[in-house]
Amino acid sequence: MNRNIRLNTQDIESIKKLAREERFKLGFSEDPPIANDIKTILDKLGIILLEIPIEAEREKPAFSAVILCSDEGGERLVFIGLNTADYVDKQIFAIAHELYHYFTKTGSHLSRQNEPEDDVVEAKANLFSAEFLLPENTLKRQVFEEFKSYSLETVQRKVLLRFIARLHCTWWLPYRSLVKRLWEIKAITETQYHELYALYERDPDGEYGRIGQSTQRDVFLALNTITRTVGASPRAIETILRNFEDDLIDEDTFVNLLRQFNQSPADYGYEISIPQDNMHDFIEGWNHDD
Known part of the structure; x- marks a missing residue:
């Protein structure tokens, strides 16, 4: 917030x-x-x-x-x-x-x-x-179970970072969202909030990055990965397939739509030949996407 x-x-x-x-x-x-x-x-x-x-x-x-x-x-x-x-x-x-x-x-x-x-x-x-x-009641319970108090005002910075890293690897909220959550439930003070929020959390060799990797390395690194994934939910692909099968879209549109998600008609058992006249445009489309 x-x-x-x-x-x-x-x-x-x-x-x-x-x-x-x-x-x-x-x-x-x-x-x-x-x-x-x-x-x-x-x-x-x-x-x-x-x-x-x-x-x-x-x-x-x-x-x-x-x-x-x-x-x-x-x-x-x-x-x-x-x-x-x-x-x-x-x-x-x-x-x-x-x-x-x-x-x-x-x-x-x-x-x-x-x-x-x-x-x-x-x-x-x-x-x-x-x-x-991460529901507020659950977060408060996590704080109390860990520190036997709802206030983290006297907790050292490194201890706080280790606690946040464990929350991060369990609940998968971004680091700064967790810092905000702790401030919102009044677990940390204004000063602690600014100090923790100012930290750059994405540096794998930084203070928090090293702590996170020592907590749950695979999970932490995965959460801090920029995926650049191209894809669609199964329902989206099914909609494309049904529209083609019901003649609502033509072959070119069918090919191009699937290509947007790194797929082809052959993946679904359809053999569609691309006319030689369109081959150049098709290849250029791939090169442009890259």
Whole structure:
């Protein structure tokens, strides 16, 4: 949640209630981490995930995720486009952020990387994302079980970093989101918040990077990886296949759509020959994509 935007108590409690209810509907209590199941959750909700890397241009940040809603033939289709030119933990947070817009039916929405929250809706969506992935009650319990206190004011910096690294590797929230969460529940002071938030957490040879790797090396490195994945949920690919089989799209469109996700008709048992006249354009398309 943006510290410059103060949500009132009613808003905060409403968001916590929404996150708790949606977790329960999906079969999760407050205790288990669910970040690893985030794509399965999208499948359960019937949301089509499209993954594509979009690099930032100059001073303009790329989008982190976008949710698009449309009604076609009486059927409501919901897509989440995810920018995979970002760290894995931030990709997960971005999906959960868009789920707020899905659950509250605020319509199509685009979020940008590192974009300051300049409205209440974005602050609510970020709080929902954090609460959905790591409920406040669970975080408070983790703090108390570890330190026998709800306050970490007297805890040394290195001890705090080790604790945050364990939370990071278990719940898969980004480091800075965890620091904000600890500040929001008043576990750390204003001074501690600024000190921890100022740390650059992505340097593998930095203080936090070394601590994280000594905690759960494989998980920590995976969360700090920029994947640049290109892909789509099985439902998206199935939609493309059905549209081709029902003659709603032609062969060229079929080939081009699958190519966007590094797939081909042959992967699904279709042998489609590309006319010699189109071969040059086809190859040029691949070269342009690279």
